[in-house]
Amino acid sequence: MLMSKYTTTAAYSIFVSVMLYQSVAKELLPDGVSDGLKRYVRRCFCYLSSLVTTTKLTMIIPETDGLVKNEIYEAADIYLGGKINPTTRRLRLSKPKTEKNCKIFMENNEEVPYIQEKAKSILDARKTVKLFTVNDDGLYDSYSNVWTSVKFDHPSTFNTLALHPELKKVIMNDLDGFINRKNFYKETGRAWKHGYLLYGPPGTGKSSLIAAMANYLNFDIYDLDLTQLTRNPELRTIMMSMADNSILVVEDIDCSIDLADRTPSAYKKHQVTLSAMLNFIDGIWSTCGGGRIIIFTTNHKHKIDPALLRPGRMDMHLNLSYCTPSGFKILASNYLKVEHHPLFDSIENLISNVEVTPAEVAEKLTKNDTTDVVVEELLDFLEKKKIQRDEAKAVKKNEGNETKDDKEKEEKSNKEDSNNKDDE
Numbered sequence: 001m002l003m004s005k006y007t008t009t010a011a012y013s014i015f016v017s018v019m020l021y022q023s024v025a026k027e028l029l030p031d032g033v034s035d036g037l038k039r040y041v042r043r044c045f046c047y048l049s050s051l052v053t054t055t056k057l058t059m060i061i062p063e064t065d066g067l068v069k070n071e072i073y074e075a076a077d078i079y080l081g082g083k084i085n086p087t088t089r090r091l092r093l094s095k096p097k098t099e100k101n102c103k104i105f106m107e108n109n110e111e112v113p114y115i116q117e118k119a120k121s122i123l124d125a126r127k128t129v130k131l132f133t134v135n136d137d138g139l140y141d142s143y144s145n146v147w148t149s150v151k152f153d154h155p156s157t158f159n160t161l162a163l164h165p166e167l168k169k170v171i172m173n174d175l176d177g178f179i180n181r182k183n184f185y186k187e188t189g190r191a192w193k194h195g196y197l198l199y200g201p202p203g204t205g206k207s208s209l210i211a212a213m214a215n216y217l218n219f220d221i222y223d224l225d226l227t228q229l230t231r232n233p234e235l236r237t238i239m240m241s242m243a244d245n246s247i248l249v250v251e252d253i254d255c256s257i258d259l260a261d262r263t264p265s266a267y268k269k270h271q272v273t274l275s276a277m278l279n280f281i282d283g284i285w286s287t288c289g290g291g292r293i294i295i296f297t298t299n300h301k302h303k304i305d306p307a308l309l310r311p312g313r314m315d316m317h318l319n320l321s322y323c324t325p326s327g328f329k330i331l332a333s334n335y336l337k338v339e340h341h342p343l344f345d346s347i348e349n350l351i352s353n354v355e356v357t358p359a360e361v362a363e364k365l366t367k368n369d370t371t372d373v374v375v376e377e378l379l380d381f382l383e384k385k386k387i388q389r390d391e392a393k394a395v396k397k398n399e400g401n402e403t404k405d406d407k408e409k410e411e412k413s414n415k416e417d418s419n420n421k422d423d424e
Ligand SMILES: Nc1ncnc2c1ncn2[C@@H]1O[C@H](COP(=O)(O)OP(=O)(O)OP(=O)(O)O)[C@@H](O)[C@H]1O
Pocket: 160, 161, 162, 163, 200, 201, 202, 203, 204, 205, 206, 207, 208, 209, 299, 320, 357, 358, 359, 360, 362
């Protein structure tokens, strides 16, 4: 049995060549057969045997099975990557009658499920979260080339997120529940997928939360910019070529797709439709084995197509909002490494009264290395914000009063007009 591994530019398959050995039973011929005939039959067996022993069977483990990824290929690639060297020569292929599937044994009786488990533990041990983006050229190439990745080094975790502790707990429990219910999804015939809609003003931590989720689950992120795509089939290719245990992120969904227009138009440059996206999520992903999470983000929830907000579509809607006093404490602890400061009370009081994003606070906290300087500058910044807010309120009130005055004047003049008419 011979094994070799061939690499091509786009993809490679692992070829396992198996030499089939066949022994010829010498004493199969019944008594009573003439010695001449016995000799002839034995000669035939010997001839056939010599043919068979030189026959090679090539077993190909393709990279994809039709349109979906072949798990055995991936597992074998990972596992054998560390095992196969020029001295590796033997694999054994067998399928006992009682078994449904055939088994591949390494020389020391290691079989496919073992390879898959081993591959998973090798991957887990060396896993670094990766960030994938669409490779424009790869869209028209093979499935393995659609995404291109870099190491994802975002430091955000649930500890560093300026979010209410209760909300963090809810999100983490939800993620755990999703991961632990693999069998439930299988038994109920549902796609093992989960959806989140994150909404809130810019700088409130939507991307940071996605990074925290990826780091928490050790899932890769697939960042999809829908404006890159022109046709629904591209979207299908993209979604099919994602790996299991991953997060698909579509940011600013209200800007990247013509959500109201669900039918592609021949005149439009971008013809990716929301209905196609939703169908692919429900359809294609139900044929995939692994846990898939999809996250949509928007700064304007009210602009989102109701189809996306329908119950059962996105499992959780999470509102990321302005900084709170407890959020500030987390940021101060992360950036300044301090829990207390004489100015913290004033800062927290102001934070409760003005709209300031965690991004703005974080930016102020990283401006200087000296805690006192940073804290004073933040306080100053918040006081200015409060003054601006009060001024804006006053202007609004005046505008409201003016409108009210104008209305009253108009009503008065209308009344006078009608009185005059009556007099006439
Ligand atoms: N809730 C938060 N907790 C911790 N850091 C935050 C939070 N929100 C914002 N930040 C800080 O502000 C930066 C920008 O925030 P982020 O990109 O997560 O906001 P966003 O809501 O995704 O913004 P946009 O809508 O503009 O994409 C982050 O890198 C982080 O440093």
